[in-house]
Amino acid sequence: MKVVFTGGGTGGHIYPALSLWRYMKERESELEAHYIGTREGLESTIVGPLDLPFATVEAAGLRRQISIAAVRTLLKTTRGFFQARRLLRSWKPDIVVGTGGFVTLPVVFAARSLGIPSVVWEGNARPGLTNQLCARRCDAVAICFEESRRYFPGARNVVLTGNPRASEVVSVDVRQKREALDTYRILRDQKVILIFTGSRGSESVNEVVVRVLPKFAEHPEWRCLFVTGEKHYESFVSKLGNLPRNVSVYPFIHDMPSLLPNVDLLISRAGSSTLAEICTVGIGSILIPSPYVTANHQEANAAGLVREGAAKMIREADLTEELLWQSIVEALDDKRLADMKQRAKQFGTPDAVVRLYDLVKGLVK
Incomplete structure (x- = not known):
């Protein structure tokens, strides 16, 4: 299986992706994985030293109000989209897994434009704008709180998995x-x-x-x-x-x-x-x-x-x-x-990584 992980900015977006990656390494004998992040994000420090190929694209936090800064952000994210398309075309992954943060948007949108299945994982009860936008472009959304479901009305498939970090x-x-x-x-x-x-x-x-x-x-x-x-x-x-x-x-x-x-x-x-x-x-x-x-x-x-x-x-x-x-x-x-x-x-989900893995594997063609 070929998988591209993306997510960044904080440990809360990065570590769950790495938990899933480690779990998949134990079960997929021919796993080929890559990670896409940003140069400025914490992911460059955390993922860089691992035996997980790491590449960067441009991305920035989306702004809800029109301004000069919002235009700059849009241009930067657009560049990131085309950079992500080039990477995905080169790697030809079976699926993209996004775990949140600015970088998830250009990568998930690029995957959709190339017909590559994708899953977005949301760890918070109240999701951010990035994942809400990605939910309309991806094949499934994984959530950790049941109350999150109402924030993804346009998503194809919303599944309660929990946080894979817990399984570690x-x-x-x-x-x-x-x-x-x-x-x-x-x-x-x-x-x-x-x-x-x-x-x-x-x-x-x-x-x-x-x-x-x-x-x-x-x-x-x-x-x-x-x-x-x-x-x-x-x-x-x-x-x-x-x-x-x-x-x-x-x-x-x-x-x-x-x-x-x-x-x-x-x-x-x-x-x-x-x-x-x-x-x-x-x-x-x-x-x-x-x-x-x-x-x-x-x-x-x-x-x-x-x-x-x-x-x-x-x-x-x-x-x-x-x-x-x-x-x-x-x-x-x-x-x-x-x-x-x-x-x-009583709130624990010790099998969260198993649920997320099953969701990802089920979408691979």
């Missing part, structure tokens, strides 16, 4: 979990709190967290791991005094699937991949949705978990040192934490 967390074995305990110096019976605000981190959340970390000295039975994001690591560390012994700070954690099964409470944004991991493993969470994303989709992602008591949400506008610390203490109450974990797991 489930596949972690006992040895990998134990190695993570050693790597992150987690003692037996310690409750593990992970603070992670996405692949790029969040300067505004970091500013609050830096004032909270000293309080962990009051609770040696807890272990706090804080991931700043590589962009913010140096500036964050420069503001720290002496940290409690049970607190560690990292720029990024690359073996997250191995660590997550050991985590009791996750403080994070509400990106789709993060929520998939929370639910599949069964982790209590305090969600701080990013207010800077299109259509405030992270708050929509979090709302379902909050309604069912599977998570607590703090809007960034309300975030303070006192509120965050109070929320952590309350969430780590034994009874409340056990309840949050149980309720979160």
Whole structure:
């Protein structure tokens, strides 16, 4: 099978594509895969070092209002469309799989113009404009939230698959979990709190967290791991005094699937991949949705978990040192934490990658 993956901008668009790619490599003995991204996007850093051929096209975020910037965006996306057509003509894939981000549009549109089947995967409860436009050109749309279905009225086939990233967390074995305990110096019976605000981190959340970390000295039975994001690591560390012994700070954690099964409470944004991991493993969470994303989709992602008591949400506008610390203490109450974990797991889709793979394979002629 020949497959072209495309998606970029953030880890939430890239990692699900890579999860599917890894799963397909195990099951397709003659898999030939390529990845199309942009030169400026995070995908160039993440996909580049892998044994997955990577090419770039031009793409930019679409604008809903007419302006000079909107015209420039349209011209750039049009160039990307013709660049994608040349690549697809050269590779002759059986199918294109788009996982969101600006680059998905020119590639999916190019696939349609060449008669190549395509699938668009949407991770958020409220999809972005790119995937909504692509839905009318592709052969199927895969979704992670049932409420997303209403945003794709013109799509041919909308299928609830879940997030393939979740399946990687489930596949972690006992040895990998134990190695993570050693790597992150987690003692037996310690409750593990992970603070992670996405692949790029969040300067505004970091500013609050830096004032909270000293309080962990009051609770040696807890272990706090804080991931700043590589962009913010140096500036964050420069503001720290002496940290409690049970607190560690990292720029990024690359073996997250191995660590997550050991985590009791996750403080994070509400990106789709993060929520998939929370639910599949069964982790209590305090969600701080990013207010800077299109259509405030992270708050929509979090709302379902909050309604069912599977998570607590703090809007960034309300975030303070006192509120965050109070929320952590309350969430780590034994009874409340056990309840949050149980309720979160009800939303899990451990077979998501299987569902998505079956959908893709079913469209290959």
